[in-house]
Amino acid sequence: MHELGYATELVATLEELMVKEKLTEITEVTLTCGEATGIIPKYMYDCWPAAIEGTKLEKCLLKVETVPAWGRCRDCEERYVVSLTHGRCPKCGSEDYDMETGYEFEVTEIRGR
Numbered sequence: 772m773h774e775l776g777y778a779t780e781l782v783a784t785l786e787e788l789m790v791k792e793k794l795t796e797i798t799e800v801t802l803t804c805g806e807a808t809g810i811i812p813k814y815m816y817d818c819w820p821a822a823i824e825g826t827k828l829e830k831c832l833l834k835v836e837t838v839p840a841w842g843r844c845r846d847c848e849e850r851y852v853v854s855l856t857h858g859r860c861p862k863c864g865s866e867d868y869d870m871e872t873g874y875e876f877e878v879t880e881i882r883g884r
């Protein structure tokens with residue numbers, strides 16, 4: 772479980788942003804994670820209270836959205852969602868692919884003032 776590391780990193784990023792944007796508080800943040808990061812939203816929610824404790828984000832709500840990881844088959848160029856087919860190309864059956872997306876770790880929405 773590496774979610775606490777990600778949560779701590781997110782808090783640090785948001786604290787920097789608060790200084791830069793002169794915000795007094797952030798009430799809600801939406802994080803978009805790619806499936807390939809291995810981040811599990813439930814674990815992220817579980818460790819969020821520990822990550823924000825004693826920081827400027829103590830009252831901040833977290834929302835985590837995951838986006839599917841897309842792969843491209845090295846044999847036939849088919850693009851597909853890796854988790855739906857367990858890494859097997861639906862067109863030719865090859866298990867040889869390049870991961871195209873899924874490594875996102877981005878703040879997509881912030882509510883603050």
Ligand SMILES: [Zn+2]
Nearest residue numbers: 844847860863
């Ligand atoms: Zn293929």
